Amino acid sequence: MATSAATLSFFSSSLFLSSPTAKLPPFLSLSSKSSSSKPILSVSSQLSTLPILSFTGEKVGETYLDLKSAPPETARAVVHRAIITDLQNKRRGTASTLTRSEVRGGGKKPYPQKKTGSARRGSSRTPLRPGGGVIFGPKPRDWSIKINKKEKRLAISTALSSAAENTIVVEDFGDKFEKPKTKDFIEALKRWGLDPKQKSMFLMMDVPENVDKSSRNIGGLRMLTPRTLNLFDILNCDNLVLTPDTVDYLNGRYGEEYEGETEDDEEEEGAEDQNDDGTQ
Known part of the structure; x- marks a missing residue:
């Protein structure tokens, strides 16, 4: 060659x-x-x-x-x-998660503020609970780049x-x-x-x-x-x-x-x- x-x-x-x-x-x-x-x-x-x-x-x-x-x-x-x-x-780029505001439910306070012996919970949609929202999770986006x-x-x-x-x-x-x-x-x-x-x-x-x-x-x-x-x-x-x-x-x-x-x-x-x- x-x-x-x-x-x-x-x-x-x-x-x-x-x-x-x-x-x-x-x-x-x-x-x-x-x-x-x-x-x-x-x-x-x-x-x-x-x-x-x-x-x-x-x-x-x-x-x-x-x-x-x-x-x-x-x-x-x-x-x-x-x-x-x-x-x-x-x-x-279709990966998507729900934020705290997008999770269904959470309108009612889960349990009283005091006299339960548990931490204070204002909503069941909090990211700190199972089934709640996701903090800084992925959202749909365009990954394409130009050449x-x-x-x-x-x-x-x-x-x-x-x-x-x-x-x-x-x-x-x-x-x-x-x-x-x-x-x-x-x-x-x-x-x-x-x-x-x-x-x-x-x-x-x-x-x-x-x-x-x-x-x-x-x-x-x-x-x-x-x-x-x-x-x-x-x-x-x-x-x-x-x-x-x-x-x-x-x-x-x-x-x-x-x-x-x-x-x-x-x-x-x-x-x-x-x-x-x-x-x-």
Whole structure:
């Protein structure tokens, strides 16, 4: 695999660690192979060569993945901010408790002020009694936070660039499955050099019904489309599988030649908003 001066390694990254010598998480790595000690202060493009495999597992060619990526000095912060934004925007914020004024009852004094031998009680709704109100309890709120579109796009492209070492391209296999069968899909994974027990993410432009049904019973496998592509699944997988059409899409969407917002971008943002509203 041919890469540029600075290479982000997907499995041994220090993107989320303050010390580069600390123990690294299993799905992120950051290694710098710069020929110069001068720091990189701008967004760069990383060219990675990926093998193209046939459905039978034979190498039939090569392609390239040319994506924008943040420099090593800021990659950790960019990806961290984007993943925190995605996770926090999924919070529904519906937790609610009753204050003293909202608890039902309590209009009558529970017992006389004196001659009972007990503490004075003016109301049964007091937070000091079981069934009373809650002091400083949670109320419905909006947890969502904002992130710039260019910043989020840069975080996704940086994560995809870091996954290039463990990425393969498979020729379109949508018509290879005549009927849904998980066993056939597992055999295909083995032919492509993938372990069915590892976490694998497939990114396809369109997922045929037979492919979807054949893969959905494999626990560590995620089948995504450009509308459902998200940063968490990219970081949480061990292997990334693309199709030739997906490579062209990624180079156009996250590469240097990207010009601006398109109709596909608006559709993706609408789908993300629906996911944020419907998840907990």
